[in-house]
Amino acid sequence: MGSKYRELKERAWEANREIPRRGLAIFTFGNVSALDSAAGVFAIKPSGVAYDKLSWDDMVVVDLDGKTVEGTLRPSSDTKTHMVLYRNLRGLGGIAHTHSTYATGWAQARLPIPLYGTTHADHLTEDIPCTAVMSDEAVERDYELETGNQILECFRNRNPLHTPMVLVAGHAPFAWGESAEKAVYNAGVLEEIAKMAFITRGITSEAVRLPDRLIRKHFERKHGKSAYYGQK
Numbered sequence: 001m002g003s004k005y006r007e008l009k010e011r012a013w014e015a016n017r018e019i020p021r022r023g024l025a026i027f028t029f030g031n032v033s034a035l036d037s038a039a040g041v042f043a044i045k046p047s048g049v050a051y052d053k054l055s056w057d058d059m060v061v062v063d064l065d066g067k068t069v070e071g072t073l074r075p076s077s078d079t080k081t082h083m084v085l086y087r088n089l090r091g092l093g094g095i096a097h098t099h100s101t102y103a104t105g106w107a108q109a110r111l112p113i114p115l116y117g118t119t120h121a122d123h124l125t126e127d128i129p130c131t132a133v134m135s136d137e138a139v140e141r142d143y144e145l146e147t148g149n150q151i152l153e154c155f156r157n158r159n160p161l162h163t164p165m166v167l168v169a170g171h172a173p174f175a176w177g178e179s180a181e182k183a184v185y186n187a188g189v190l191e192e193i194a195k196m197a198f199i200t201r202g203i204t205s206e207a208v209r210l211p212d213r214l215i216r217k218h219f220e221r222k223h224g225k226s227a228y229y230g231q232k
């Protein structure tokens with residue numbers, strides 16, 4: 001029987017297959033989703049299924065209340081986090097949650113990733129934020145839902161389209177973009193920046209952030225006189 005959401009499920013499936021190809025997760029760690037904003041649904045990786053065992057029809061289609069509308073497998077355990085972000089952050093078409101090694105190391109250290117170099121400045125003009133540590137009550141209430149709320153809190157004064165990534169304290173990174181493919185790309189950029197920053201800190205404890213004038217110059221060289229720079 002054909003799927004009403006075949007194109008959406010295939011987009012999510014392709015993006016999930018890119019995760020191990022880019023070395024952003026092993027086994028069943030992490031998950032990617034793709035949104036169909038017109039239909040008000042997103043397709044997400046099923047829980048506990050290895051990436052190399054996935055077929056497009058395994059993707060689970062969920063509405064923005066978190067209810068499964070198509071699929072026989074259990075949706076990712078992080079589905080509520082994806083749901084909260086789609087409901088509250090405008091312009092997202094895809095979300096990638098990984099356990100990529102270096103970004104997860106920074107998330108476990110509960111530290112934002114400082115803007116040490118032009119590679120970072122090519123993609124965003126501020127440190128990569130880390131959420132606050134969640135209260136025990138919030139963990140007890142609903143960890144995945146509260147993880148979404150923690151991310152929203154982190155973006156109260158940030159534009160998620162200018163900084164399409166975040167570290168969840170004690171957990172791992174989330175990245176997003178206007179498509180699932182772009183979300184995976186941003187997850188890859190995050191991991192590379194996290195690795196470079198870790199190495200920089202290993203070379204010298206005196207590592208310093210790029211001066212704002214250089215960040216602006218570099219970002220505008222790459223993106224033109226973009227309205228993005230500095231705007232919240």
Ligand SMILES: O=C(CO)[C@@H](O)[C@@H](O)COP(=O)(O)O
Pocket residue numbers: 028029030031045046047048049075076077078097172
């Ligand atoms: O974040 C976590 C667990 O810490 C999840 O990404 C990971 O276990 C994958 O779970 P799912 O297989 O998507 O339910």
